[in-house]
Amino acid sequence: MVENKNTVPEEKEVKKLNFLEQIIEEDLKNPIYNNTILTRFPPEPNGYLHIGHAKSICLNFGLAQKYNGLTNLRFDDTNPSKEETEYVESIKEDIHWLGFDWGDREFFASDYFDQLYEWAEKLIRDGYAYVDDQSAEQISKNRMTPQEPGIESPFRNRTPEENLDLFRRMKASEFKEGERVLRAKINMSSPNMHMRDPIMYRIMHVHHHRTGDKWCIYPMYDYAHGQSDYIERISHSICTLEFEVHRPLYDWFLDHVYEEGTVRTKQREFARLNINYTVMSKRKLLELVKDNHVNGWDDPRMPTISGLRRRGYTPASIRLFAEKVGVAKRDNIIDMGLLEYCVREDLNKIAPRVMAVLDPVKIVIDNYPDDKAEEMEVINNPEDETQGSRMLPFSKEIYIERNDFMEDPPKKFFRLAPGREVRLKGAYIIMCNSVVKDDEGHITEIHCTYDEDTRSGGPASNRKVKGTLHWVSAKHAIDAEVRLYDRLFSDENPDGHKDKDYKEFINPDSLQVLTNCKVEPSLKDTKPLTHFQFQRLGYFCTDKDTTAEKPVFNRTVTLRDSWAKKNK
């Protein structure tokens, strides 16, 4: 089997398949698949999508792309009491923004209510389903616990005729909510609780966002989901691990409607995404929003798609992240650092560099003419020449970052200090001569001199100095607000504590608003969602709160900072 070892490989990329790809490739050997697959992304429209959904979206659309197939978007709208059209719009927006398109393959589980109902009648006629008159509490109680068998309902052995009659009357609105349900007749002593005569239909006198008041009985997830998959002829129904226990039930329902010669939908499960220092359940995210711990679903601290977008994440960065985290079946907690790596990776290539000083301190260049002003040509992005250059005004008074100056610096400090020189990026080398302080001892002004020959591109411009600072001309700068974000939780795994509520770990300092920032004039009228690198600081993104009078920027992520790291 290793015969042609010495034919030697032209180092072709080793394709390592994840377990889903292996299953698919195995399946595809069967001609019934016709060499193609059909996946689906099935959100319930009861909340906003988060990065965990992004993983699933990338997986489902990605797999389909890879194997010559398509992906359906199907809203799992079987519980009208929790679902709203507002959510379906946001979900569609987020998927498109991520870069995926389902064309006209947009469906709703509610599209299939008629078919589902017919199949339910068939199950009743065949003796596989019955109407139960017990209360919710009784049903639940009689299911008992996983280690002891359940108790059969006294209504379990009604005749198909009686069941059919009752079921039709349920549909005809003759009963109140909770009075009756339709149950599958499977096995009350199965060790798998989902097989203990699961409920198929319940009565809900609730208006549905799409079917209006047509129905007062609605199918449960287990019944609706699998059958919807089959109706759409989904080949691979990929979901998260918690549904693994549902699989026998999924298959049981499918057995009762399956037609020979058709593709039989296969459900397979993968481990959901977890990221440290955040939470990833819709319920908890909703709670953070409702209790005002954050400012809405798109708060830049939220792991929602809309939050990440507002924070300044790009679709490509999230897709890269989804690829990097991989897919498997073991529990995982991904390091937030990986997500950050992914944005930096993308933004480094595309974000123009600009000058912004977040915590300004004034520098006066004593030997620079009082009313002189120059325009310095600076490169927009050293990683991408096609982004060209722009002009940046320079004058006698400039601002630099307060922490770029130290009166009494440690040996490895490469920035400005008395008697030291630094380069002002794109301009001159300056030397610090003196410092002016107020009564309290706070530095109010730093006096420097510049060397005219060191202007970028000038005769002495390649003189070596240790540090290069970003800066902004005082009289040309515009004021801006900058919002800095930190992790939302102070604990690595906020909902991993049995005795403590995750909310106890909310980081009180996750948002810091700086209102006294100075940015270069080119940033005057930027549109929300524009990405920049604030030179030496990090990647920033114009916020939707920005106005002509006061631009607002969100910090997406800092630059890697080996200096800060060293000083920890």
Added chain:
RNA sequence: UGUCCGAUGGUGUAAUUGGCAACACGUCUGAUUCUGGAUCAGAAGAGUCCAGGUUCGAGCCCUGGUCGGACAACCA
């Protein structure tokens, strides 16, 4: 105490399906740099949860444990 699933460097994912553990992130060096960024070069770090067994050979197979997760909504 029931059933199902899982266990590989700090984190995540691989290992041609039995051939002496690889990739990415992170970490640490060094080079380079008008961003303490980026880039480039290199290093450290696991012997695969444990114990047996099969085999010339086990991360992959078998047995028994241990630990972790999921499951007892008229939620999805």
